[in-house]
Amino acid sequence: MSNKYQLVIHDEKGRIDKVLANAIPSLSRSRIQELLHDQNILVNQKIVKSSYKVQKNDLITVIVPKLKPLALVPEDIPLDIVYEDQDVIVVNKPQGMVVHPAAGHPDHTLVNALLFHTKNLAKSPEGFRPGIVHRIDKDTSGLLMVAKNALARESLEKQLATKTNKRLYLAIVHGNFSEKQGTIEAPIGRDHYNRKKMAVVANGKEAITHFTVLEQFQNYSLLRCQLETGRTHQIRVHLAYIGHPVAGDPLYGPHHTLKGNGQFLHAQVLGFRQPTTGKWLEFAVKPPRIFLQRLAELREKSD
Missing domain, CATH: 3.30.2350.10 (Pseudouridine synthase)
Structure with missing residues (x-):
């Protein structure tokens, strides 16, 4: 299951990551940037970068995937x-x-x-x-x-x-x-x-x-x-x-x-x-x- 947020831009201005961090207190700005990078945030159904500046009447959709449970699993990752x-x-x-x-x-x-x-x-x-x-x-x-x-x-x-x-x-x-x-x-x-x-x-x-x-x-x-x-x-x-x-x-x-x-x-x-x-x-x-x-x-x- 994932959490989903939708909001419409009215008077808000600035970068989308900053605007969303203010609008959704449960998400940090760094978490929002991760969601943008993973293409889980859409503006008017289109993918945008964290530098995108919001426009009036933008419809922003935020999908927050459920975090995986922690488990100590060995992984074959090269080590120096x-x-x-x-x-x-x-x-x-x-x-x-x-x-x-x-x-x-x-x-x-x-x-x-x-x-x-x-x-x-x-x-x-x-x-x-x-x-x-x-x-x-x-x-x-x-x-x-x-x-x-x-x-x-x-x-x-x-x-x-x-x-x-x-x-x-x-x-x-x-x-x-x-x-x-x-x-x-x-x-x-x-x-x-x-x-x-x-x-x-x-x-x-x-x-x-x-x-x-x-x-x-x-x-x-x-x-x-x-x-x-x-x-x-x-x-x-x-x-x-x-x-x-x-x-x-x-x-x-x-x-x-x-x-x-x-x-x-x-x-x-x-x-x-x-x-x-x-x-x-x-x-x-x-x-x-x-x-x-x-x-x-x-x-x-x-x-």
Whole structure:
């Protein structure tokens, strides 16, 4: 079964995704964009893009398919495994892959791929996150550490809590900087006006991000960011907060930005102590091709 909505445009103006988000509070703007992409929203019985601007007397039909029930199913999806031993797996997650099943993303996730790769994943108290001790966003690429047993989960989670692990990100951001480095210390919590977003809020959780300016271009900069804490969307929220949103960020950035497959944010370096031996392990991976292409174009324009 699917839910179906129909509405006629009277005085509303603007992009269809924004108009529908205001008209149907139960649907987020990102969910509406997914429905548009899947051709489940019609205007006068015709398919339109999310950039379509509504016209008076438009008849809009919205079909919302029923979400699939969550189930942990192994899927034969290729994985870029950087390191693996009896306790941990370090994987280079591609841009566009969700880390674990959730409402709206019941399958084709990193967890589905890991379940096909190995039967040894630490159990998760949440149920649908076996092995997962930290996450990166769907459209953020890069390194994740995965626990294969309870001992490894406890060790890796403790390292995250005590801030003794190492996580470095590369980000292409809007604007230029007068300083070479800085620290953003601002609490993060749920956005009071949009529950799908995070924001800097007075009663939020402690969040600290360090950044170093690596290169500057015309209207853009390349940063290295180091997480001291690990809040949801932390780097994206913090950089937008100081006026330098991550390029390509559909949630926190401007519409006029670098063309790509989402935010230009890459988890480049990951370091931690091996749970059994205590040996320090550190790994680094290159950003995806689209990231390197846009970086090369920015350098060329700045010469």
